[in-house]
Amino acid sequence: MTVIERVEKAVAWASQKLDVIAGVALVAMMVLVSGNVVVRAVWEPIMGTYEVTAFLAAMTISFALAHCAMNKGHIALTLFVDRLPRRLRAFLDVIVSVLGALLFMIMAWQVTKYAVHMKGTGEVSLTMEIPFYPFIFGVAFGLLMLALVSLVDLLKSLSRLFQK
């Protein structure tokens, strides 16, 4: 196995594990939201449903980002590039993966800064008084994984570019 394949396998493994957490958050969200409707009908609303749903949604989305990218799930326009020669296509792929990695490293860094800021101010949710910052760190981690997937793509397209 080449180094690139090993790195790819590790990133794929980690993003798959994250996706499982995303799935658990999703099911929890379904149970909480529909449970709240039932409990509210017979008794009174479950406290904090609104904010916990938002936290669960954040985990569902952020932890699924990398796995989605790993499976080429993010929609792109392939129409124009598909007709280009192989070398040129590899060159464009290098640029695209650099831009993707750059973008999500910046995002991960900025969201981390935001989490640190929120930890400092000690902001908590309205009714349950759950602190925001752990979930913001979670989102930052998901973005970092997404940047890693772009880096793997970069390695792969570089090797294609220099392939004979």
Next chain:
Amino acid sequence: MSAAFIGIIGLLVLLLLLSMRLPVGYTMAFVGLFGFMYMVSAKGGLTMAARACWDQFASYNFSVIPLFILMGQFAFSAGISQRLYDTAHRWLGHMRGGLAIATVGACAGFAAVCGSSTATAATMGMVALPEMRRYDYDPALATGSIAAGGSMGILIPPSVILIVYGIMTEQSIGKLFAAGFIPGLMEATLYILTISIICKINPKLGPRGPRLPFKSKLAGLWGGTAETMVIFVLVLGGLFGGWFTPTEAGGVGAALVLGLSLAMRRMDWQGFVESISSTTRTAAMILIIVLGAVIFNKFIAITRLPFTLAEWVVGLDMPPMAVMGLIIFVYLIGGCFMDALGLILLTVPIFFPVAVKLGFDPIWFGIIITRVTEIGVITPPVGMNVYVIKGVARDVPLSTIFKGVTPFLMADVVSVVLLLFVPQITLWLPSLITY
């Protein structure tokens, strides 16, 4: 350099990066972030992007998207589409082109639990195509009716596109869903008419099946179809009646479909896990586009490009319907190259102020552009549904599928014209919602 000019440069860079195959969401976020940093300040742009990311991902409003996708995925894994098709087959199979008509009917039914076009086309393709082959249907008619029928997925509620439109333009999702309902039924009716006319001209294209006794028709309703329709009525009724928020409608819908499929013993652990995993993947795909659009729109708003455009268009003193015609033209062309969600997210912030300034109803405008982008999913070169069907029917050439789609495009033209000139089709049902 004027701000609006920078906005136009931003749009051009966006198109360039898109054509290089940078994913749609990444592209919008990238151009938006750097454009904002250029216009305002580096620090301001970075802070804006981080806030936008947390606000979109941790949003009660957007949590509706994964939940409605989950409902559709459960229905898919449980083979609800098979049941719907079986029922429609029993009721309509004896007519001319009956199996194609049944396909459209089953597509409409599946669209009622599923918010996506491609998912509807994929699932109905697997179910209906083998049947139509068995009865020797013309391949163009068979594949065309599935591709067109599947496109109803984004108009008949629930609809991911309408949810996103509603959140972006601050319109009620309940009203948008209600507004999509009759146009969706009208579309199904027009498709059915199209099939009848084609098969009347050339009966060999869609031979009749056997006529079944009424008892057998009635029996076909149970075991999936009637239950699905009850769930649809409960979920959408709860939403229209104001008992549920859209998120609650999605959560309840997913739980009910899961419950139904467990009760029918049509869901095993593997199907459950697959539903969850496709849902998280699809939700991530959608939310990254939403995030990109939000960041891009912050930049575009600062350039004031949409408002400049709106004022310019109003200053032209053209009849509003002519402007609407131009907007539709942009969506038709755009829909040929871009997927529906990306197109709507990218263009709504630009065209919405124009539409409002011209005095169009925001709900009506949303339905029109959704209906028009739907046409894009079945036209070349990037007709998503056509490629999805090609994936199921590998031996049918793409050109045959596109040929099969052509008569349905005529039906689409009729329905867009009707929606444009008879706004009541769209606005009557939402006008009954009073909350």
